[in-house]
Amino acid sequence: MSEHKITLTVNGREMSGYAESRVTLVDFLRDELGLTGTHIGCEHGVCGACSIVLDGKPVRSCLMYAVMAEGHEITTVEGLEGPQGELSPLQDAFWENHAMQCGYCTPGMLIATHTLLVENPDPDEEEIREAIGGNLCRCTGYQQIVEAVQMTAKKLREAT
Amino acid sequence: MKAAPFDYVRVSSIDEVCQVLADSGEEARIIAGGQTLVPLMAMRLARPSLLIDINDVSELSGISVDGNDLVIKAGTRQADALASDIVKSNVPLLADALSHVGHTQTRNRGTVGGSLVNADPSAEIPLIAQTLDAVIVARSTRGDRTIPVNEFLESAMATTLAPDECLVEAHFPIWASKNTGFGFHEVSIRDSDFALAAAAAQVTLNRKGNCEKLNVAIGGASPAALRLTIVEEELVGTDLGDDAIKAACAKIGDLIDPQADVHADAAYRGRVAKVMAGRAICDSRDRAKGVLQ
Numbered sequence: 211m212s213e214h215k216i217t218l219t220v221n222g223r224e225m226s227g228y229a230e231s232r233v234t235l236v237d238f239l240r241d242e243l244g245l246t247g248t249h250i251g252c253e254h255g256v257c258g259a260c261s262i263v264l265d266g267k268p269v270r271s272c273l274m275y276a277v278m279a280e281g282h283e284i285t286t287v288e289g290l291e292g293p294q295g296e297l298s299p300l301q302d303a304f305w306e307n308h309a310m311q312c313g314y315c316t317p318g319m320l321i322a323t324h325t326l327l328v329e330n331p332d333p334d335e336e337e338i339r340e341a342i343g344g345n346l347c348r349c350t351g352y353q354q355i356v357e358a359v360q361m362t363a364k365k366l367r368e369a370t
Numbered sequence: 371m372k373a374a375p376f377d378y379v380r381v382s383s384i385d386e387v388c389q390v391l392a393d394s395g396e397e398a399r400i401i402a403g404g405q406t407l408v409p410l411m412a413m414r415l416a417r418p419s420l421l422i423d424i425n426d427v428s429e430l431s432g433i434s435v436d437g438n439d440l441v442i443k444a445g446t447r448q449a450d451a452l453a454s455d456i457v458k459s460n461v462p463l464l465a466d467a468l469s470h471v472g473h474t475q476t477r478n479r480g481t482v483g484g485s486l487v488n489a490d491p492s493a494e495i496p497l498i499a500q501t502l503d504a505v506i507v508a509r510s511t512r513g514d515r516t517i518p519v520n521e522f523l524e525s526a527m528a529t530t531l532a533p534d535e536c537l538v539e540a541h542f543p544i545w546a547s548k549n550t551g552f553g554f555h556e557v558s559i560r561d562s563d564f565a566l567a568a569a570a571a572q573v574t575l576n577r578k579g580n581c582e583k584l585n586v587a588i589g590g591a592s593p594a595a596l597r598l599t600i601v602e603e604e605l606v607g608t609d610l611g612d613d614a615i616k617a618a619c620a621k622i623g624d625l626i627d628p629q630a631d632v633h634a635d636a637a638y639r640g641r642v643a644k645v646m647a648g649r650a651i652c653d654s655r656d657r658a659k660g661v662l663q
Binding site for chain 2: 253
């Protein structure tokens with residue numbers, strides 16, 4: 211089975227690597243491109259830890275083969291930080307609200323709620339819970355995650 | 371949880387898909403969203419030797435109205451169908467059911483056609499197709515084939531699509547009467563999880579407010595989504611009173627064959643299916659009357 215050369219845009223930078231057809235996008239990001247912020251949980255699309263932004267929309271990177279991402283644009287959790295490496299307002303609110311316990315689900319939660327806020331700057335609680343409906347937190351710390359998103363939305367509204 | 375090795379080809383037209391399928395036989399599988407196939411391959415429940423990636427086939431994507439049908443191309447993302455005003459205004463039952471399909475992240479990749487060909491017994495899109503007598507169009511190098519959905523859905527995770535055929539589009543009939551309403555209900559462990567049982571109904575009332583036409587089907591309680599024709603026959607012509615609906619739905623026990631799993635035993639699924647069917651019919655009646663939004 212042949213290897214493919216894969217070129218894609220990750221966090222605004224064009225990157226290339228090699229992978230067999232069967233290598234999932236999350237394995238490619240972590241093992242080939244060295245971007246280990248995206249976590250691997252269940253590897254079959256249930257937990258959401260591997261969520262990334264593909265062409266502007268949140269998707270599971272364990273449910274795509276890397277070769278399918280050729281030419282596409284991806285944002286991983288590493289891409290959320292500010293230009294000087296500072297935490298984004300959302301990441302800061304996760305920190306502020308202690309919206310994590312073990313932290314394993316956090317990259318996926320950040321991606322899911324980041325894309326929510328891009329599309330909907332003023333989500334209600336139900337919309338926030340719907341947006342993280344595909345992301346499991348086994349520490350069950352959902353309440354603080356919801357509060358972090360609410361705080362971010364409020365801060366962003368006040369800033370504009 | 372890693373797939374077995376396979377070859378990969380990216381194609382750009384339906385003709386190309388059909389040619390590759392014809393040349394490679396049963397070992398090839400089409401991949402679109404991959405939201406079902408990739409997990410099956412990770413668990414090695416599927417081991418295709420060749421994946422044909424159709425994500426670049428633009429002619430497999432789009433939503434339109436053709437005569438009395440809503441036509442959804444097979445590769446249309448579930449998220450795009452859910453957001454479509456064309457779907458919502460012509461087949462609101464499908465729009466409602468789509469909001470129950472997986473969650474945002476899987477709908478962004480998963481396709482309408484992919485859900486149909488995977489034929490999961492508890493999946494919403496095949497259920498709506500069965501409810502509305504949708505028609506499936508498949509293509510191969512041998513030509514086009516039009517398949518009524520009740521002949522297309524064969525069993526759990528099985529359809530009558532031939533190994534060399536590519537699903538091209540699904541036609542959902544539009545019910546023109548203004549006195550038409552729909553209902554959709556499902557029970558699942560969590561929002562966005564697989565339905566333990568689901569039911570869909572659509573009704574048209576005549577000028578007296580009696581039932582002129584009723585289609586109702588259930589999912590999750592039989593190997594494939596099941597039309598409840600005995601319920602339809604019993605209720606057409608009535609005023610769709612709550613008691614009549616309940617009595618009709620009580621009779622479906624012999625038709626269904628729910629399977630037990632870790633989430634629910636067979637008796638529970640059967641009982642829930644009856645209740646969901648009744649609620650779906652009640653909602654469709656109330657929407658037809660304009661008393662439910």
